[in-house]
Amino acid sequence: MPAENQSSHAPDDPASDAPRPYGGAAAPGAAGTGDPTAPQKPPRTPARIRTVHLRRFKEEGRRFAMLTAYDAQIASIFDEAGVEVLLVGDSASNVMMGRSTTLPITVEEMLVFSRSVVNGAERALVVADVPFGSYEASAQQAVETGVRFMKEAEVHAVKVEGDASMAGHVRAMVSAGIPVMAHVGFTPQSEHALGGYRVQGRGDAAARVLADARAMQEAGAFCVLMEMVPSDVAAEVEAALDVPTIGIGAGPATTGQVLVWQDMMGMTPGRLPRFVKRYADLRGTVAAAAAAYAEDVRSGAFPAEEHGF
Ligand SMILES: Nc1nc(=O)c2c([nH]1)NC[C@@H]1CN(c3ccc(C(=O)N[C@@H](CCC(=O)O)C(=O)O)cc3)CN21
Ligand SMILES: CC(C)C(=O)C(=O)O
Ligand SMILES: [Mg+2]
Numbered sequence: 001m002p003a004e005n006q007s008s009h010a011p012d013d014p015a016s017d018a019p020r021p022y023g024g025a026a027a028p029g030a031a032g033t034g035d036p037t038a039p040q041k042p043p044r045t046p047a048r049i050r051t052v053h054l055r056r057f058k059e060e061g062r063r064f065a066m067l068t069a070y071d072a073q074i075a076s077i078f079d080e081a082g083v084e085v086l087l088v089g090d091s092a093s094n095v096m097m098g099r100s101t102t103l104p105i106t107v108e109e110m111l112v113f114s115r116s117v118v119n120g121a122e123r124a125l126v127v128a129d130v131p132f133g134s135y136e137a138s139a140q141q142a143v144e145t146g147v148r149f150m151k152e153a154e155v156h157a158v159k160v161e162g163d164a165s166m167a168g169h170v171r172a173m174v175s176a177g178i179p180v181m182a183h184v185g186f187t188p189q190s191e192h193a194l195g196g197y198r199v200q201g202r203g204d205a206a207a208r209v210l211a212d213a214r215a216m217q218e219a220g221a222f223c224v225l226m227e228m229v230p231s232d233v234a235a236e237v238e239a240a241l242d243v244p245t246i247g248i249g250a251g252p253a254t255t256g257q258v259l260v261w262q263d264m265m266g267m268t269p270g271r272l273p274r275f276v277k278r279y280a281d282l283r284g285t286v287a288a289a290a291a292a293y294a295e296d297v298r299s300g301a302f303p304a305e306e307h308g309f
Contacts, residue, residue: 049084049125051157051179051222057084058244058255066127066246066258070096070113074261075120085246086121087159087258088114090129090189095262102188103132107145114153127181128155132189135160139172146178159225161187163208164215174220182216185209185250186228197273199249201229206236213237213245225258226250228275249275 057064066085069075070092078086092113093105107130114128128149135142142160149155157179160170170180185200194200201209210233213224224245226234231251238245244255259276262268266281296302 046123048123048156051125054085054125054223054244054256055242058242062255064244064256066256067261067264068092068095068258069117069120069261072116072120075117075124075126076122078261079121079124083124085256085258086117086124086126088117088126088128088155089260090131091260093131095260095268101191102129103191105131107131107134107148111148111153114149114155118154125157126155127157127159128153129159129161129183135169136162136166139169142169143172143176143178146173146180147176150178157181157222159183160221161189162216163187163212167215167219170216170219170221180216180219180221181223181225181246182213182219182221183225183227184212184216184229185226188227197228199228199230201233206230206233209233210237210240213241217241217243223256226254249273 054064064084065082066087067078067083068089068091069078069086070088075086088110090102090105090110092110093099093102096113097105097109099105110128110131114126117128118126130142130145130149134145146158149158158173159181160166160173161183162169163184166182170182173180186194186198188197191197209226209229213226216224221243223243224237224241226237226245226247228249229237229247231253234245234247234250235253238253238255246256246258247254248258260268262282263272263276264279266278267283267286269283272278293302
C-alpha cells in the first residue's frame with residue numbers, strides 16, 4: 001500500500017531523501033551508487049495515468065477499463081490489477097449507503113469516499129462524481145463544487161451528468177483547471193425527469209445523444225461517458241468525437257468500459273442490470289467466511305492457541 005511503501009526506507013537510507021516523481025517510490029538509480037553512468041533502475045511505481053493518456057488510448061485503437069471504487073483497500077487492489085481509471089461514483093449512495101437512488105448523497109459524503117480512493121491509488125486516474133444538487137444551479141456553483149473535490153479530496157477529475165444545457169457549466173469548470181468527464185445518455189440523477197431507468201437515444205432521440213456528446217467535447221470535457229444507449233448510437237458518437245468515450249450498457253465500440261464493482265464481483269444482491277457481466281461471487285465467498293467464523297466462535301474453535309498471547 002502506498003503509505004507503507006513511502007515509509008519503508010530507514011531514516012538514514014539516502015533513497016529516502018531522493019525525489020519521488022511518482023508520489024511514492026524512490027527515484028530511478030537513486031540508491032546511492034554515486035555513479036551517473038550506472039544503469040538506471042526503472043521506477044518501482046509506474047507513472048500516473050493522466051487524461052492525455054486516455055486520449056492516446058483512443059488514437060492508438062486501444063481500450064481501457066474503469067471500475068468504481070469507494071475505499072482505499074479496493075482502490076489499491078484495482079490499481080495493482082491495472083485498471084486504468086477509478087470512478088468514485090455517486091452509486092456509493094446505493095452500494096455503500098443502502099439508499100435506493102443516487103439523489104440523496106451529499107458532497108461531504110462523496111468527499112470521504114473520494115479521499116479514501118485517492119489514498120489507495122498510486123497509478124490509476126481517480127474521477128469523482130459531483131452529486132445531484134451540487135452543480136446544476138450555475139457555472140459558479142459547478143466550479144466551486146469541482147474545486148472542493150480537487151482541493152479537499154485531490155481527485156484528478158470530476159464527472160458531471162447532463163445534456164447540452166450543462167455545457168456552459170463544464171466550460172467554466174475546465175477553464176478553472178478542473179478536468180471534466182461528461183456523462184450523457186441515461187443520467188441516473190435525472191431518473192425522475194427521465195421517467196425511470198430506460199435506454200436513451202432510441203430512434204429519433206439518437207441525434208440528441210450525439211448533440212449532447214458533441215456539446216460536452218466542445219465545452220472541453222476530456223472524455224464522454226454514455227450510459228444505456230443503443231450500441232449503434234454509441235458507436236456513432238465514439239466515431240464522431242475526438243475525445244474517448246466510455247460505455248456502460250452502450251455496447252463494444254467505446255474506448256473505455258465501466259461497471260460498478262459490487263455488481264461485477266457478485267456483491268450486489270438481487271437482479272442486476274442487463275449490462276453487467278459477473279466475474280466473481282464475492283457475496284457467496286464473504287457470506288461463507290462470515291458463517292464459518294461465527295460457527296467457530298460458537299463452538300470455541302476460534303480463537304485457537306496460536307491466536308493468544
Ligand atoms: N449497483 C449499481 N449499479 C449501477 O450500475 C448503478 C447504480 N448502482 N447506481 C447508479 C446508477 C443507476 N444505474 C442503473 C440502475 C438500474 C438499471 C436497471 O435496472 N436497468 C434495467 C432496466 C433497463 C430498461 O428498462 O431499459 C436493465 O435490465 O438493465 C440501470 C442502471 C447505473 N448505476
Ligand atoms: C455507473 C457509473 C457510470 C456511475 O456514474 C456511478 O457509479 O455512479
Ligand atoms: Mg454516477
